[in-house]
Ligand code: KG4
């Protein structure tokens with residue numbers, strides 16, 4: 476498609492309510508015209524985790540105002556939009572319904588094409604917005620619900636090389652935070668206290684390290700952390716910092732090892748460029764970013780890291796992926812349905828951490 480596409484994107488699959496306007500230019504580059512995110516952290520903090528029903532209600536309460544703000548900040552009115560994209564799954568179904576139904580209402584009222592998006596595709600294509608990444612590239616997708624290594628071959632074409640066989644890495648961060656008594660959300664809290672800790676104090680297991688393949692496992696690591704934490708009577712702040720730092724080091728080793736295997740797999744295909752992209756909320760972790768950057772360098776790969784605000788859930792990634800699909804003529808009818816489960820690679824065996832949250 477040889478015209479600019481200006482797309483409104485809505486994200487409501489977890490605990491971030493987000494709306495953004497992104498423009499894709501005919502040369503395939505893009506610009507973010509607005510990107511507003513309302514974090515529901517305060518609503519869920521008293522429960523120490525995301526409560527699906529509270530999330531769905533908060534999306535209903537905030538989404539309309541966020542859409543108005545996103546348009547205002549972009550300096551646009553409804554007539555200047557070319558399409559509306561919304562996350563249609565995978566995720567907490569109540570929230571997904573709110574976002575998708577809002578998008579359908581707008582599509583119908585304004586006569587705009589609808590793009591019902593896979594949330595993971597939003598994460599997967601972000602590097603094309605931020606770095607103009609060319610296909611194919613290797614993607615390490617690490618979030619609260621997913622830990623996967625995929626080859627992104629094109630818009631809508633993803634080949635899974637590996638996935639977690641138990642917990643997602645973000646989930647492990649969140650659980651470690653909880654058992655150390657840190658605040659919600661866990662990932663950033665573990666990262667923060669780990670800065671004061673000794674990563675060498677506890678030799679936590681590195682599940683699947685050096686094993687063939689690209690699958691991950693984090694549940695044994697999480698259990699080891701729990702046993703260590705429980706064995707220390709009245710743990711001091713230093714004990715907690717050392718546990719957090721040792722856990723983070725183990726998680727980084729596992730992600731680096733599995734990604735190295737995946738890089739070797741992609742290299743064997745002799746692609747025109749060797750690129751590793753890291754996406755998803757856990758990609759905001761500075762220790763992991765530095766480690767994977769180093770690992771990519773060792774393997775002759777360029778490592779592309781979207782800015783932190785585009786690693787965690789946001790509307791811009793949904794608007795951008797919507798624009799990418801629309802540029803290829805891939806839009807959806809109003810019968811598009813919300814999906815709690817929606818793997819990116821339908822040919823890969825069903826796995827909990829690969830498009831399936833619970
Ligand atoms: O992609 P995302 O915003 O939502 C999902 O699609 O799941 O990822 C959220 C996950 C949470 O598990 C959160 O604890 C983790 O990303 N996370 C982090 C950091 N920031 C967010 N994990 C480690 N270090 C961080 N700085």
Ligand code: ZN
Nearest residue numbers: 618755756788
């Ligand atoms: Zn996400």
